[in-house]
Amino acid sequence: MNQSTPPIPAWGIPDPVRGVTGTEPLLAVDDLHVEFATRRGTVKAVNGVSYALNPGETLAVLGESGSGKSVTAQAIMGILDAPQARIPRGRIRFRGTDLLRLKEDARAQVRGRRIAMVFQDALSALNPVFTVGSQIAEMFRVHQGTSRRDAEARAVELMDRVRIPGARQRLHDYPHQFSGGMRQRIMIAMAIALDPEVLIADEPTTALDVTVQAQIMELLAEVQRDSGMGMILITHDLGVVADVADKIVVMYGGRIVENALVHDVYRTPAHPYTKGLLKSIPRVDRKGRELYAISGTPPNLLDMPPGCAFAPRCPYRQDNCTTEAPPLYRIGPTRGSACHYWREVLDGSHG
Amino acid sequence: MGRYILRRLLQAIPVLLGATLLIYAIVFALPGDPIASMYGDKRAPENVVNAMREQYHLNDPFIVQYWHYISGAFQGNFGRTFAGVEVSSIIASKFQVTLNLAFTALVMEAVIGVGLGLYAALRRGRAQDTMVLASTLVLISVPTLVTGFVLQLLLGVKLKQSTGIEFFPISGVADGLHSYLLPAFVLAGTSIAYLTRLTRTSLAETLRADYIRTAVAKGMPRRRVVGRHALRNALIPLVTYLGADLGTLMGGAVITETIFNLPGIGQELFRSVYERQQPVVVGIVTLLVLVYILANLIVDLLYAVLDPRIRYE
Numbered sequence: 283m284n285q286s287t288p289p290i291p292a293w294g295i296p297d298p299v300r301g302v303t304g305t306e307p308l309l310a311v312d313d314l315h316v317e318f319a320t321r322r323g324t325v326k327a328v329n330g331v332s333y334a335l336n337p338g339e340t341l342a343v344l345g346e347s348g349s350g351k352s353v354t355a356q357a358i359m360g361i362l363d364a365p366q367a368r369i370p371r372g373r374i375r376f377r378g379t380d381l382l383r384l385k386e387d388a389r390a391q392v393r394g395r396r397i398a399m400v401f402q403d404a405l406s407a408l409n410p411v412f413t414v415g416s417q418i419a420e421m422f423r424v425h426q427g428t429s430r431r432d433a434e435a436r437a438v439e440l441m442d443r444v445r446i447p448g449a450r451q452r453l454h455d456y457p458h459q460f461s462g463g464m465r466q467r468i469m470i471a472m473a474i475a476l477d478p479e480v481l482i483a484d485e486p487t488t489a490l491d492v493t494v495q496a497q498i499m500e501l502l503a504e505v506q507r508d509s510g511m512g513m514i515l516i517t518h519d520l521g522v523v524a525d526v527a528d529k530i531v532v533m534y535g536g537r538i539v540e541n542a543l544v545h546d547v548y549r550t551p552a553h554p555y556t557k558g559l560l561k562s563i564p565r566v567d568r569k570g571r572e573l574y575a576i577s578g579t580p581p582n583l584l585d586m587p588p589g590c591a592f593a594p595r596c597p598y599r600q601d602n603c604t605t606e607a608p609p610l611y612r613i614g615p616t617r618g619s620a621c622h623y624w625r626e627v628l629d630g631s632h633g
Numbered sequence: 634m635g636r637y638i639l640r641r642l643l644q645a646i647p648v649l650l651g652a653t654l655l656i657y658a659i660v661f662a663l664p665g666d667p668i669a670s671m672y673g674d675k676r677a678p679e680n681v682v683n684a685m686r687e688q689y690h691l692n693d694p695f696i697v698q699y700w701h702y703i704s705g706a707f708q709g710n711f712g713r714t715f716a717g718v719e720v721s722s723i724i725a726s727k728f729q730v731t732l733n734l735a736f737t738a739l740v741m742e743a744v745i746g747v748g749l750g751l752y753a754a755l756r757r758g759r760a761q762d763t764m765v766l767a768s769t770l771v772l773i774s775v776p777t778l779v780t781g782f783v784l785q786l787l788l789g790v791k792l793k794q795s796t797g798i799e800f801f802p803i804s805g806v807a808d809g810l811h812s813y814l815l816p817a818f819v820l821a822g823t824s825i826a827y828l829t830r831l832t833r834t835s836l837a838e839t840l841r842a843d844y845i846r847t848a849v850a851k852g853m854p855r856r857r858v859v860g861r862h863a864l865r866n867a868l869i870p871l872v873t874y875l876g877a878d879l880g881t882l883m884g885g886a887v888i889t890e891t892i893f894n895l896p897g898i899g900q901e902l903f904r905s906v907y908e909r910q911q912p913v914v915v916g917i918v919t920l921l922v923l924v925y926i927l928a929n930l931i932v933d934l935l936y937a938v939l940d941p942r943i944r945y946e
């Protein structure tokens with residue numbers, strides 16, 4: 283039936299800004315492949331991911347654990363695990379320059395200064411033996427050669443900005459003396475210290491209590507709004523995305539299976555996997571009902587099946603799904619779906 | 634903190650008492666008669682033997698003998714040798730030599746062990762790393778006695794014969810620090826090897842930590858990531874090891890001091906066991922136990938300085 287639809291492979295989100303003005307996006311990941319050499323074989327963690335980010339925009343990257351969200355982010359930062367990691371293909375253009383072609387010292391100019399990152403678990407991501415003040419101040423001291431006193435004064439300002447109570451007194455405390463939420467605020471302070479143009483937040487709230495999660499999301503949205511930077515928000519929780527993100531990419535098995543503007547995804551998901559994710563969000567109006575969970579397990583990255591990686595778990599599966607890998611079909615001016623039967627999914631005839 | 638130190642010192646008392654009792658019993662159980670052995674091959678005169686056995690309470694049961702010893706020790710009297718010399722004055726005159734030896738060895742261990750370990754960790758999997766690992770294996774598997782005599786012969790005797798210059802004195806302590814260099818290296822040998830391996834593992838482990846990835850993501854230069862963020866954390870287990878090793882080094886001095894003829898408590902201990910000089914053996918071993926306890930206390934205090942997560946009380 284939908285075989286009549288000509289498959290138009292698309293990479294990344296068809297970019298409205300770029301389309302209209304003809305300028306480069308702030309950051310564009312283009313056909314990125316990342317693999318790891320391990321004892322058990324080559325783990326193909328990222329298999330042709332493309333996405334783009336414009337200034338002032340928040341892009342949410344969604345997908346269950348192991349789908350390659352963090353590895354993509356690490357490739358952007360240039361902090362992939364050496365020496366196992368390899369990038370056999372792809373480009374990461376930052377303001378038009380391919381970061382992957384830069385020499386290490388040129389790359390280091392970008393890292394932390396122009397593209398910064400907030401990690402998931404602030405307790406292990408902060409150095410336990412240094413005070414939080416020195417870890418924040420280090421950004422100014424190392425990158426700008428600021429004196430110790432000035433750097434500390436600016437660290438206090440930053441701690442105030444991320445609303446750590448009694449910032450001045452807490453400058454000389456160690457990470458373990460803070461609560462989880464406060465530690466994540468310190469991570470954020472450190473990341474925004476040098477006014478980066480891109481902030482990558484990798485599951486910034488996953489390790490936190492539910493009540494604190496909302497506060498941290500709010501803080502991130504606020505600093506993003508104030509500074510006008512682009513933000514990549516990695517999460518496996520579709521619930522937190524709606525309020526903060528402008529657009530979404532959904533990853534599965536190291537590929538993008540759907541990309542769209544945020545409200546399109548919520549209204550009409552175009553990929554069975556996204557649909558499953560949406561159904562698994564706890565909702566107030568459905569309280570008491572059992573939560574839906576996508577059955578089955580994620581694909582084995584050591585041995586990816588031919589055809590659609592989601593096929594073993596897919597309620598829309600047809601015979602050709604296990605033989606023909608779906609490209610990322612362009613299904614609208616700002617949308618893509620890597621499903622042969624995206625029309626049926628949009629119509630909601632199954633599931 | 635003060636209370637913590639006090640508590641630790643109080644805890645040391647039963648340990649020390651137990652150690653003295655144990656050592657006393659071991660020397661008591663050694664075969665042979667101490668008085669007779671003083672006379673070597675000659676037969677000791679009956680009346681002298683009896684008088685001395687009486688004077689040194691050798692005819693009393695074990696526990697009474699121990700009581701005489703320990704009650705004296707509490708009054709600051711650590712007994713006398715059979716020749717009538719006070720044990721405390723023997724120890725006082727020889728302890729310094731052993732301290733010099735052990736601390737020289739400790740410094741060598743720290744500098745060479747940590748240095749080599751860091752070098753290997755930063756070149757993991759390459760030829761230099763393999764070479765360091767192989768040489769540590771050699772150091773660990775060859776007994777101190779062998780390295781001692783071989784180095785004494787090669788670096789001491791042969792080198793002097795072929796060049797005419799004495800690089801390393803091979804006997805005695807007449808040349809100050811210089812005379813300690815070779816024995817200290819021999820004493821530290823195995824420890825250097827273990828510390829090298831520990832350092833290598835510790836740094837490699839630390840370099841995989843999340844906060845190292847954070848430091849890289851912050852744009853810190855590699856020099857700073859390794860030299861500050863990683864090293865500061867990797868050092869913590871090394872300090873513990875070094876502190877605990879001070880006791881091992883002092884104990885190991887028995888062999889080294891005997892090979893290099895250094896007049897320290899190790900050599901004295903060796904001789905005293907041979908001559909069954911009970912009070913000397915017990916005095917020296919108890920002192921070694923005390924050093925061990927103090928070194929461990931200092932390590933625990935240092936630990937709190939190095940790792941802010943650790944608090945006492």
Ligand SMILES: Nc1ncnc2c1ncn2[C@@H]1O[C@H](COP(=O)(O)OP(=O)(O)O)[C@@H](O)[C@H]1O
Pocket residue numbers: 318320325327345346347348349350351352353354363366583
């Ligand atoms: N250093 C590594 N060596 C081997 N495999 C790795 C390494 N880092 C990540 N991977 C693999 O890459 C896949 C994607 O990981 P990741 O990007 O962290 O997933 P997530 O979407 O949960 O962030 C996982 O299967 C993971 O096991």
Ligand code: SF4
Pocket residue numbers: 553554555590591592593594596597598599600603608620621622623624
């Ligand atoms: S291509 Fe087939 S298996 Fe894959 S998601 Fe679409 S319907 Fe399901």
Ligand SMILES: [Mg+2]
Pocket residue numbers: 348351352353484485
């Ligand atoms: Mg992740």
